[in-house]
Structure formats: C-alpha cells, structure tokens
Amino acid sequence: MLSKKTKYGLKALTYLASQKENTPVQIAEISEKENISQKFLESILLSLRKSGFLGSKKGKGGGYYLIKYPKEILMTDVMRILEGPIAMVPCVSLNFYEKCDDCPDEATCSVNKLMLMVRDANLDVYRNNTLADLII
Amino acid sequence: MLSKKTKYGLKALTYLASQKENTPVQIAEISEKENISQKFLESILLSLRKSGFLGSKKGKGGGYYLIKYPKEILMTDVMRILEGPIAMVPCVSLNFYEKCDDCPDEATCSVNKLMLMVRDANLDVYRNNTLADLII
DNA sequence: TTATTATCCTATAGATTTAGTAGATTGATA
DNA sequence: TATCAATCTACTAAATCTATAGGATAATAA
Structure with a gap:
C-alpha cells in the first residue's frame, strides 16, 4: 500500500507544479483544496523542503514553492524521499542495500x-516520469 | 516493503517446487531449511492451502505438497494471496477496486x-513469471 | 515597535498492522 | 492405542502509520 504521506506529498507537489x-x-x-489534514501536510512539506x-x-x-522545474523533478527521487526505498527487499536495493540475515545465498x-x-x-x-508528467 | 509473510511463503513454495x-x-x-519461525510458517502454509x-x-x-505444477502457478495469484492487492492504491486495483473518499476525480x-x-x-x-521461473 | 502571519520544531497519542507465541484439537498412520 | 503432524483459536509485543498539540522562530505590515 502507498502511504498517505506519499499520496499527500505527491498531491501537494502536483498542486504546486500546476x-x-x-x-x-x-x-x-493546499490542505483545503486537496483534502489533507493541515498538520500532517505541514510535516510532509517540511521534509520535501529539507530534501531539496x-x-x-x-x-x-x-508558503511553499518549487525550486526546480516540474520537468526536472524525477519520480525516483520523490518516491525515495516520501515512500522510502523503491526495492521491496533490502537485498535488491540500489540505494539502501542490505544483506538478508536469514538468507545464506542471494544467488539462489x-x-x-x-x-x-x-x-x-x-x-x-519512476525514472521515466517527472512531476510534469503527472499534471493533467 | 515486502512482508515477511510473503517472503516466507515464496520461499516455502519454492522449496516444495524444487x-x-x-x-x-x-x-x-521447511522452517529449518529456510530459517523460518515454525509457528509463523504454519499459518502461512495454511492460508496457501486454503487458497488452493x-x-x-x-x-x-x-505434510504439505503442491497441487499444481510449478509452471502453472502464476506469481499474480501467489502475490495476491500472500501480499494482498498488487495495486498500491485501491483506485487502480483490478481485483480490489475502491474509490478514494478524499479524491473528487480520478481522471485528474x-x-x-x-x-x-x-x-x-x-x-x-507477475503475469510473466510462474513458480517454475523462480527455481535456480 | 508591535501585531499579524505562516513556517519550524518537538513531543506525544491512538489506531492499525506485523510478526510471532501458546496451547488445545483433529485426523491419519502404524 | 500411541504417535505424529496439521488445524484452529486466542493472545501478545513491537513497530509503523496517521495524525494532533503547542510553542518557537522568522518575515511582513501597520
């Protein structure tokens, strides 16, 4: 499941981009137009600001504003900040690799x-979509 | 993140298939060879049996045994039982569709x-991989 | 300088999910 | 009958998610 944090974050970014x-x-x-709890959105926008x-x-x-063009904001980067690693297990993660302690051999x-x-x-x-591609 | 349930379930199925x-x-x-808590595995295998x-x-x-050929066991079906809907939001789910209550219009x-x-x-x-494809 | 506005920051709380445990029951086999 | 192994119910601990509360900080305007 996509977390509400990610969902709200994407909606907020799209709102700003449009x-x-x-x-x-x-x-x-933003919270009013997108039906998002204001206090929750506050912390989400804060983390989006801190990650650039x-x-x-x-x-x-x-208020808040984009500091890049929507075309330059890759979904890979957004998703990693909002949702965390793109890989579903650490042993296949590019940016957050970790060996599984219960698994003797990844190759098999x-x-x-x-x-x-x-x-x-x-x-x-995610690599082939930018924030600009999400605006309808 | 992939749940341990799914991870263990996949490992158990592969173990049986090989x-x-x-x-x-x-x-x-199975629990010994794959380093899985026996009691937890118990409930996972039970649900895999109940879902055919x-x-x-x-x-x-x-004990437990496969009732289909590995080649006939699609990952779509396995993942839906173990992990739940493949879609990350209900509004794009084929098998578990639900409208988002906070979203006025899916089209935009x-x-x-x-x-x-x-x-x-x-x-x-998931559609192009069967249990047989996971055996190395 | 004072009031207002809006972000910034820390702490906390309730709900839900995940992962695992305990123990009794059922059914098959020898 | 004794043993073995799945079945079933109930429970618990921990982690994560989804917020909420309230004050601190900084910018602007009167």
Missing part, C-alpha cells in the same frame, strides 16, 4: 530473483 | 495516473 506563477502557496490552501524539492517563506505572503534465492525484476520494472516507471 | 518427488514435506523441515496452492496430509508421513488525479503505470509494470512481471 500553479501559473511560482509564488509561495500556503499550507492551508521545495523552498519556503515565512510570514505574510509566505527465489525472493531475490523475483524482487529484482519487480525493482527494475518500478524503476523504469 | 523437491524431486511431490510427496508431503513437513512444516518443521497446496494440499496437506495429517499424521505420520504427512496525479496519484492515480502514476500508480496506474506502476500497477501495469508490476502486473507485467
């Missing part, structure tokens, strides 16, 4: 074999 | 659009 001008948009506006997708401005006229592991194919299929989707 | 003869194999043997992948036999010489939803592509990519993998 603004005519790239001026700050307040959390309150968003800029922010405090005080009146403040059926789970490894299947999840490697799944990872590649997912990567293919 | 037996020379299709005679019953005891839970204890395995047969079982009680008493001496009893960015999450829907992305997750539809992800679902198709995953389905493609």
Whole structure:
C-alpha cells in the first residue's frame, strides 16, 4: 500500500507544479483544496523542503514553492524521499542495500530473483516520469 | 516493503517446487531449511492451502505438497494471496477496486495516473513469471 | 515597535498492522 | 492405542502509520 504521506506529498507537489506563477502557496490552501489534514501536510512539506524539492517563506505572503522545474523533478527521487526505498527487499536495493540475515545465498534465492525484476520494472516507471508528467 | 509473510511463503513454495518427488514435506523441515519461525510458517502454509496452492496430509508421513505444477502457478495469484492487492492504491486495483473518499476525480488525479503505470509494470512481471521461473 | 502571519520544531497519542507465541484439537498412520 | 503432524483459536509485543498539540522562530505590515 502507498502511504498517505506519499499520496499527500505527491498531491501537494502536483498542486504546486500546476500553479501559473511560482509564488509561495500556503499550507492551508493546499490542505483545503486537496483534502489533507493541515498538520500532517505541514510535516510532509517540511521534509520535501529539507530534501531539496521545495523552498519556503515565512510570514505574510509566505508558503511553499518549487525550486526546480516540474520537468526536472524525477519520480525516483520523490518516491525515495516520501515512500522510502523503491526495492521491496533490502537485498535488491540500489540505494539502501542490505544483506538478508536469514538468507545464506542471494544467488539462489527465489525472493531475490523475483524482487529484482519487480525493482527494475518500478524503476523504469519512476525514472521515466517527472512531476510534469503527472499534471493533467 | 515486502512482508515477511510473503517472503516466507515464496520461499516455502519454492522449496516444495524444487523437491524431486511431490510427496508431503513437513512444516518443521521447511522452517529449518529456510530459517523460518515454525509457528509463523504454519499459518502461512495454511492460508496457501486454503487458497488452493497446496494440499496437506495429517499424521505420520504427512505434510504439505503442491497441487499444481510449478509452471502453472502464476506469481499474480501467489502475490495476491500472500501480499494482498498488487495495486498500491485501491483506485487502480483490478481485483480490489475502491474509490478514494478524499479524491473528487480520478481522471485528474496525479496519484492515480502514476500508480496506474506502476500497477501495469508490476502486473507485467507477475503475469510473466510462474513458480517454475523462480527455481535456480 | 508591535501585531499579524505562516513556517519550524518537538513531543506525544491512538489506531492499525506485523510478526510471532501458546496451547488445545483433529485426523491419519502404524 | 500411541504417535505424529496439521488445524484452529486466542493472545501478545513491537513497530509503523496517521495524525494532533503547542510553542518557537522568522518575515511582513501597520
């Protein structure tokens, strides 16, 4: 299952990307328009800012705004921040590799074999889609 | 993340599929060879039996065995039983469709659009792999 | 300088899911 | 009958998810 965090994060990014001008948009506006709990959205936008997708401005006229063009924001990067590793098991993860402690040999592991194919299929989707591609 | 249930279930199925003869194999043997908690494996094998992948036999010489050829066991079916829906959001699920209550229109939803592509990519993998393909 | 606005930050709480355990029961075999 | 192994029910511990609360900080405007 996709977490609500990821779902809300994607919706917020899309909302920002579809603004005519790239001026700050307040959390309150996004949360209202996209039906997202404001406090929860707050923490999501904060983490998106800390990972370099968003800029922010405090005080009146403040809010969040994209600091890259939607075309330059890859889904691989967004998903890794919001949802975590793209691989479903650490032993096939490119960025978060870890050996399974219960598995004696990856080369003969059926789970490894299947999840490697799944990872590649997912990567293919995320690498070939940017935030711009999600706007309808 | 892939649940341990799915991981263990896949390992158990592969273990059964790689037996020379299709005679019953005891839970204890599988749990030992694959490093799986026996009691947990018990419940996993039970659900695989109830969903028509395995047969079982009680008493001496009893155990679990495949009731189909590995070649005939599609990963789509296995994954749906062990892990649940293949889609990451209900609104793009083929077998477990549900409308999102917070989303006014699927046709203009960015999450829907992305997750539809992800679902198709995953389905493609699971549909084109059987249990036989996982044996190394 | 003061009031207002809106993000920033820490801590916490409730609900759900996951992973595993305990123990009694049922049925098959020798 | 004794033994073996699956079946079934119930329970628990831990982790994760989805928030919520409330104050701190910074920018702007009067």
